[in-house]
Amino acid sequence: MLRFRPHHFLCSLGYQGKGYSTRFTANMDDIVFGRLGASTGEDTQIEVVGVSDDICSPCPHRRGENCDKPDKIAALDRRHAEHLDLRAGRVIGWHEARERIRRRVTPQDLDVICEGCEWLDAGMCKQAVAKLHSE
Template sequence: MLRPHHVMCAIGWAGHGYSPAFTRNMNDIVEHRLRADPETPVAFTSGADSICAPCPHRRGAGCDMGGKIAALDRRHAEALDVPPGARMSWGDAQSRAIDRLQPDDLDRLCAGCQWLDYGLCKAALARLQK
């Protein structure tokens, strides 16, 4: 399962997380699964996913930043055309971002994300589009 906004989080992942446990989990998912095998199946959800597991903001299947995260997911789901329940390979999900988004689109799509100012996702998307 993958939240829609986590497509860009995975694309932009550079090894910096909320905590050591979050970083280990994200490395396992992004580096060892998604990037290692673009055929990895993903199913989109509007609730907590495996990336959320060790997040300090997770509250059961939800998030203590629920409104902000729900807005991120809505914007990304619309931009990538990945409603809850949609299924595809990681490679197809990443291709949607590459084909449909420009780095500057992230200013709107990722508004409110504490990682946006670091520019990691914008830079990673630009690299993939070259």
């Protein structure tokens, strides 16, 4: 089972092999392309958490169970949790998470729910949400 902060569901959907450091990118590659992208990836169970998760583990911004940008991360998590109806302690499958994103998020929504994310302007997540809607 994986552990994700609320905003990492969309980060995983939009990930395209870029990250904060070599270790971070290798970890994301393993999670997104390896585990979630595997033939059984849709069945992967993910526990929603309110602290550092499996994606955060090698992040250079991680400070124990938190981030060196706690207010920014808390705001991202709050907006994503509300938009996707996710709560800490809930376990959700990757297939269900993708369906929830498809039903509840449009590419334009990311301007609000991802406000403050340094990756927003790159457009990767908007492209991923648009692709999800076209599948």
